[in-house]
Structure formats: C-alpha cells, structure tokens
Amino acid sequence: MTDNRIYNFNAGPAALPLSVLEEIRDAFLDFKGSGMSITEVSHRSKWFDEVINDAVERLKRILNLDDRFTVLFLQGGASMQFCMIPMNFLAAGGHADYVNTGTWSTKAIKEARIQGKKVDVVASSEDKNFSYIPENITFSEGAVYTHITSNNTIKGTQWAAFPDTGGTPLIADMSSDILSRPFDADKFGLFYAGAQKNMGPAGVCVAVIRDDFLSMVPEGIPTMLKYSTFAAKNSMFNTPPCFAVYTVQLVLKWLEEDIGGLEKMAARNRRKAEMLYGLIDASDFYRGTAARNSRSMMNVTFRLPTEDLEKAFVQDALDNGLGGLKGHRSVGGCRASIYNPTPMAAVEALCDFMKTFESKKG
Numbered sequence: 463m464t465d466n467r468i469y470n471f472n473a474g475p476a477a478l479p480l481s482v483l484e485e486i487r488d489a490f491l492d493f494k495g496s497g498m499s500i501t502e503v504s505h506r507s508k509w510f511d512e513v514i515n516d517a518v519e520r521l522k523r524i525l526n527l528d529d530r531f532t533v534l535f536l537q538g539g540a541s542m543q544f545c546m547i548p549m550n551f552l553a554a555g556g557h558a559d560y561v562n563t564g565t566w567s568t569k570a571i572k573e574a575r576i577q578g579k580k581v582d583v584v585a586s587s588e589d590k591n592f593s594y595i596p597e598n599i600t601f602s603e604g605a606v607y608t609h610i611t612s613n614n615t616i617k618g619t620q621w622a623a624f625p626d627t628g629g630t631p632l633i634a635d636m637s638s639d640i641l642s643r644p645f646d647a648d649k650f651g652l653f654y655a656g657a658q659k660n661m662g663p664a665g666v667c668v669a670v671i672r673d674d675f676l677s678m679v680p681e682g683i684p685t686m687l688k689y690s691t692f693a694a695k696n697s698m699f700n701t702p703p704c705f706a707v708y709t710v711q712l713v714l715k716w717l718e719e720d721i722g723g724l725e726k727m728a729a730r731n732r733r734k735a736e737m738l739y740g741l742i743d744a745s746d747f748y749r750g751t752a753a754r755n756s757r758s759m760m761n762v763t764f765r766l767p768t769e770d771l772e773k774a775f776v777q778d779a780l781d782n783g784l785g786g787l788k789g790h791r792s793v794g795g796c797r798a799s800i801y802n803p804t805p806m807a808a809v810e811a812l813c814d815f816m817k818t819f820e821s822k823k824g
C-alpha cells in the first residue's frame with residue numbers, strides 16, 4: 463500500500479510523517495468509537511473538543527509558552543494574517559517596522575499599506591535578489607511591532623537568530639520553519655504559520671498571540687478578522703477546519719512523543735541540511751543561491767549550470783522517486799524542501815541521486 467510513495471520535497475503542501483498518515487487512515491471511518499469519521503463529527507462534540515484542546519496544550523508545551531500566550535486556529539492561510547495584523551494592531555494610528563526578505567514579506571507590507579497603515583521598511587535584501595538576511599538594522603522608535611519572515615520559503619534564506627529590536631515586540635511569519643528549532647517566544651507579540659509546510663495539511667493557520675497584543679484588538683473591525691473573536695471561543699466562533707486541526711494535533715503528538723521535542727527536531731534538521739549543503743559546496747556543478755550565513759535549513763535552493771539541465775534534473779529525479787524539486791515558478795532553479803517530516807533517508811536518497819546525476823552530466 464505504501465510501496466509507491468515517493469520522497470516528497472514539495473514546498474507546501476508538503477510531506478507529512480508516514481505514521482501520522484497511517485493513523486489518520488486507521489481512524490478514518492470510526493473516530494474513537496464515535497461511529498463517525500473525524501470529518502463527520504460535530505465541532506461541538508467531546509471528540510473534537512479533545513482534539514483541539516490536546517493540540518493547543520501540545521503546542522504550548524513544545525514551544526514552552528507561558529499563560530500570556532493564546533493559541534488560535536484560523537482560516538485564510540498565512541496570507542490572511544498579512545491583513546489581520548495591521549488591522550488589529552495599528553488601529554489606533556501607530557506605526558510598524560517591516561523587514562523585507564522576499565516574496566512573503568513583500569506581500570505582508572503591501573497588505574498593511576492597502577489599509578493606509580504607516581509602515582517603515584527598515585531593511586530589505588531586495589538589492590541582491592533577496593539572497594541574504596539583513597544585519598545591523600536600525601529600527602524605528604516607538605513601533606508597535608517589527609514584522610519579519612523567519613524563513614523565506616522561495617529564496618531559501620532563514621534568520622539564524624532573531625534581530626534585537628530594542629524592545630519592540632516581534633511579529634513573525636513562521637509558515638515554513640515553525641517547530642523546526644527552539645526559540646524564545648518572549649520577544650514575540652504574535653507569530654503565525656500556515657500549517658501546510660511544517661505542521662499539517664492546508665486549511666488552517668496557527669497564530670500564537672500574547673495577551674498585550676490581544677488587548678490591542680479594536681471593536682470597530684469585522685468580527686471574523688478580530689483575533690479576540692477566536693480567542694474568546696477557543697478558535698470555535700464558527701466551524702473550524704476540523705480535519706486540518708486534527709492532523710496538526712497528530713503531527714504535534716509525533717513531534718513530542720516520537721521525535722522527542724524541539725531540540726531533537728532541530729538536531730535532525732541540522733543534519734539533513736548539512737548533508738545537502740555539504741554536497742552542494744563540494745560540487746562545481748550545483749550552486750547554492752542563498753548567502754552562506756543566511757541559508758535556510760528548510761528550503762535548500764540551488765542552480766545547475768543551465769536551465770535545460772535543471773529541467774532534466776527535476777524530471778530524472780521524479781523518475782527516481784524524488785518529487786517536488788522544481789524551484790518556485792517566480793525564481794526558477796531547484797529547491798529541496800526538507801521540513802520536519804522529511805526523513806534523513808529522503809535526503810540521503812537525494813544526495814545519492816545528485817551525485818549520480820552530476821557524474822552523468824557534469
């Protein structure tokens with residue numbers, strides 16, 4: 463049944479742990495003796511209550527969050543957060559700093575400006591095609607928040623350490639690296655992630671909000687776009703994406719019980735990334751596109767000598783059971799997304815394939 467599964471390097475939706483998929487399959491027709499599928503039970507039932515509460519508690523445990531933080535399950539993807547953040551936190555006329563490190567940051571800035579909010583782009587790596595993370599940034603005085611994209615899925619860069627904003631709370635789009643390494647949540651007013659990269663299927667976005675940010679939410683904005691609406695109802699103001707939340711719960715359980723938490727997850731991720739970058743650095747055939755000190759441990763972007771070779775590489779890889787290696791359509795090249803669920807064996811298989819391909823075509 464699993465014989466024809468490939469090694470999946472898709473950027474998102476992306477690979478999930480096989481054990482999670484098997485658990486979903488096994489429980490699919492009769493969830494916990496309910497006689498119903500998880501896609502059929504009421505979100506107001508004890509079955510779903512257990513699912514969502516367990517997911518919240520696990521996320522708080524894994525990320526070491528104290529009681530100031532509320533975990534929310536929202537819809538509209540990470541992209542909806544681009545609009546909700548300025549709407550909720552800049553209502554009183556304040557200003558915010560944004561660091562522009564690529565496509566997703568650019569979109570976040572655009573959505574704030576559409577609403578007429580005052581946004582200062584305090585640093586950008588656009589001058590070098592977003593191939594690095596800016597350093598020595600001067601932040602504005604009195605900004606309500608500083609928005610960053612912790613991992614740039616398309617360009618293959620990642621903040622190795624979060625910037626010192628001089629006390630301004632950070633807000634981070636962590637869509638493609640949440641739960642990949644430990645971090646100090648204290649610096650954050652809010653962080654969020656579409657689930658479909660590191661955490662589950664598409665259809666749910668996790669947002670973690672601190673109480674001082676929750677108390678900034680104004681009255682006069684639409685109910686469905688207010689963080690407070692969802693915080694007051696344990697993310698069940700309206701029907702939540704039950705199946706997506708359930709899958710996230712299982713991925714969190716896997717991370718906690720099978721992997722053993724964030725330190726171990728990070729060590730595993732480091733080993734995978736080092737193996738792949740090591741091969742790229744040792745080769746004149748493959749060329750990494752991100753500056754070395756800004757490289758992503760999640761999305762490894764690289765080029766081959768010609769676009770024809772890149773095309774052949776992606777196709778040949780797929781014929782060998784390695785999928786999803788085409789770079790984002792906006793940048794071309796190749797990209798291997800090696801999120802939490804990607805096993806070491808997948809990276810080993812990819813490295814073997816890359817060596818063989820180079821020896822044939824290099």
Ligand SMILES: *Cc1c(COP(=O)(O)O)cnc(C)c1O
Nearest residue numbers: 539540541566615635637638656
């Ligand atoms: C994929 C991605 C998004 C977009 O997520 P949606 O859930 O599709 O809206 C935003 N930011 C980052 C960093 C991403 O990787």
